Amino acid sequence: MLAIGSDHAAFRFKEEVKAYLDEKGIEYKDLGCFSTERTDYPIYGEKVANAVASGECEKGLLFCGTGVGISLAANKVPGIRAVVCSDCYTAALSRRHNDTNILALGARVVGIDLAKMIIDTWLNAEFEGGRHADRVAMINAIETKNSSH
Ligand code: RB5
Numbered sequence: 554m555l556a557i558g559s560d561h562a563a564f565r566f567k568e569e570v571k572a573y574l575d576e577k578g579i580e581y582k583d584l585g586c587f588s589t590e591r592t593d594y595p596i597y598g599e600k601v602a603n604a605v606a607s608g609e610c611e612k613g614l615l616f617c618g619t620g621v622g623i624s625l626a627a628n629k630v631p632g633i634r635a636v637v638c639s640d641c642y643t644a645a646l647s648r649r650h651n652d653t654n655i656l657a658l659g660a661r662v663v664g665i666d667l668a669k670m671i672i673d674t675w676l677n678a679e680f681e682g683g684r685h686a687d688r689v690a691m692i693n694a695i696e697t698k699n700s701s702h
Pocket of ligand 1: 562622
C-alpha cells in the first residue's frame with residue numbers, strides 16, 4: 554500500500570497519478586489535499602511521512618510545485634528518507650543505494666508521462682543492502698544524535 558499526498562499546486566497531478574496507479578492495480582491511500590484550494594505542503598508531507606514511518610503504508614508518493622517543500626517536510630519525520638527527483642537514474646539509485654521510502658515529484662517540473670516512468674522505476678528498484686545499509690545506518694545515527702534539538 555502506498556500513501557500519497559500533495560498540496561494544491563499538484564492536486565490535478567495527483568489525480569492523474571491516481572488514475573495511473575488504478576490502471577496498474579497498485580493500491581494507495583490518498584491523504585489529501587482534495588481540491589485546488591490553496592493549502593500548505595507541510596501538512597501533507599507530514600501525513601504521508603507518518604503513514605510510512607508507522608508502517609501503515611510501505612512507501613509514499615508526494616507532490617507539490619517543485620517537490621522540494623513537501624520532501625523537506627517529510628524528511629523531518631524520523632525514519633523517512635524522501636527523495637525529490639526528476640530523472641529515472643536518480644529514482645533508481647535512490648532506492649538501490651539510499652533505501653528511500655518516499656518519492657517526491659514536482660508537478661511544475663516534470664510532465665505526467667515522465668512522472669509515470671519515474672514512479673515505475675522507483676517502485677521497481679530494490680535496496681541493495683551491504684555497504685549501502687551501513688551508510689543508511691549512519692544517516693539514522695545522525696537522526697538519533699540530533700533528536701533532542
Ligand atoms: C506552492 O505555490 C509551492 O510553493 C509549493 O507547491 C512547492 O513548490 C514548494 O516547495
